[in-house]
Amino acid sequence: MPHIRRLLSPLTQIATYTRWVHLILGGVVFMPYLIAVAVLASLILASGGGPGSGSPGAALVVGLAPALGLVAATAWLPGVRTMSAHLVRALVTGALAAEEVAEASTRRSRMRTGLWLVVHLSAGFAVCLATMLGLTQSAVLAATAVAPDPAGLMEGSLYPAGGEPPAPAERIAAPFAGAALLLAVIYTVAGAGALMARLAPVLLGPSAAERLAAAQQRVETLAERNRLARELHDSIGHALSAVTLQAGTAARVIDTDPAFTRSALEAIAEQARTATAELDHVLGLLRDERPSTAPQRDLAHLDQLVEATRAVGAEVTADVEGDPAAVPGVVSRETYRICQEGLTNVLRHAGPVPVALRLRVGAHELEVEITNPTAHPAPAGAGRNGNRGGGRGLRGMDERLRLLGGTLQAGAADGQWRLRAAVSWRDAQ
Incomplete structure (x- = not known):
């Protein structure tokens, strides 16, 4: 049959x-x-x-x-x-x-x-x-x-x-x-x-050559998508975390501390403007346009990042050694994003706690260290209540550093959460 x-x-x-x-x-x-x-x-x-x-x-x-x-x-x-x-x-x-x-x-x-x-x-x-x-x-x-x-x-x-x-x-x-x-x-x-x-x-x-070229194109497209995802996660994520904390705090003290509430609303408006500019920049990249409204931020904007984090209520201590202007452009931009994501993780997972940010710039290398107290050491990606948060922030920072040939260390020890990133550009010059 x-x-x-x-x-x-x-x-x-x-x-x-x-x-x-x-x-x-x-x-x-x-x-x-x-x-x-x-x-x-x-x-x-x-x-x-x-x-x-x-x-x-x-x-x-x-x-x-x-x-x-x-x-x-x-x-x-x-x-x-x-x-x-x-x-x-x-x-x-x-x-x-x-x-x-x-x-x-x-x-x-x-x-x-x-x-x-x-x-x-x-x-x-x-x-x-x-x-x-x-x-x-x-x-x-x-x-x-x-x-x-x-x-x-x-x-x-x-x-x-x-x-x-x-x-x-x-x-x-x-x-x-x-x-x-x-x-x-x-x-x-x-x-x-x-x-x-x-x-x-x-x-x-x-042909075999055309298949190889198509595979290379897919790899490049995937890498570009991952880069844009990191940009959105770091920039928009930081702004939303800050806005969430400020809005929650302002709602609790709106009757007892009108001055703080006004300050928090102004900070929320500033964060929203910054997030809008960052989003416009990323959308310009998606449309293959030249960014016109939001130049990419680098270590020259680190002071603004620290001030915006302090406005949320976190006690940020910044210690900068060396000249950030001497850092190559791509390293400066990626290091800024790492600092931004590190502070965002503190706000998201620990709240407005004291934070110490230390940046040391050498002749051909730099090192960033962010520490904050934690009562209960939690694994990477864990939230304030110990819930898993996905770990996209740490994964994105690790991807940035691997592209630069740098290293990332993150973990809790002795009641402190410590994030340390190191990059060297000696071989690139």
Whole structure:
């Protein structure tokens, strides 16, 4: 039973008929090439005056090879490869479904595309001829059994008995012969379609170099997405944490300390403006625009970051050794984000507690250390109540430092949570 089902599957699968259409389209496209070259060949043959010089068949045979050469040259036209790939995806089921086909950019890819066009259009032309002859002869054979004048119906057909009327037995057997011929055409087309499905990834699919380039592009895209996610997490996360603490504190003392409430609301407005500018900057990066409203912050803005954290109520002690202006731009920007995320983690997980920030800048290296007291040492990513917070902040800081060749240490010891980051740019100069 499975063998019979497998044998009959080409008759019932929709792929057989969509691939049939794909091949016929190839034959239709091939006809202008062949006719144009055949007309030119017939004119050349006629001028020679040799035997058979006026035969259309001879012109077609002579013009077949030049027509296929023109078909192959079509692969050098822009868009031909991608158009062929779209047609294959639509009609040749199972071929190029998961392949990213780019426009031909190398001589080798154009040659593969040209070979595909030659195979597709020549096979399509053969299938067109087989379809016309096969369907016509099948219909003639099927009608022979009931036609009042079978001899006239058979005239000009491929019936092997010539012009003589068919015998009664032959008339009875003719519909079965017609059905067998129709099945032969369908199975032939199914085989040709399956062959095209196997050839399409080889000739139209990406080469090894194109696959490598696509993989590299995906890696770069993923890295850029991770970078933008870190920017949003660090900048917007810091602002939201500060706003949440300030709003909660202001709500508790709104009746007893109006002056503090006013100050907290002003700080919230400032944080919101800063967050909006940072968000506009990141959205500009997503749209591939030049940032115009929010230059990237670096260690030159560290004092503003410390003051904004103090406005929330945290007692921040900042100790800066060396000249932050001497730090290379990319290191300065990433170090600022690390300080921002470190202070944000203190506010989010410990609240407005005393914080010590120490920055030491050397000739070719810097070190940042942020410490705050903690009553209950908690693992990385744990919240104030010991709940897991996901650890995205520490993971983002670690990613930043690994890109710079730096190191990150974070953990609780002796009642203190300590975060330490070190970066050296000696080898980069």
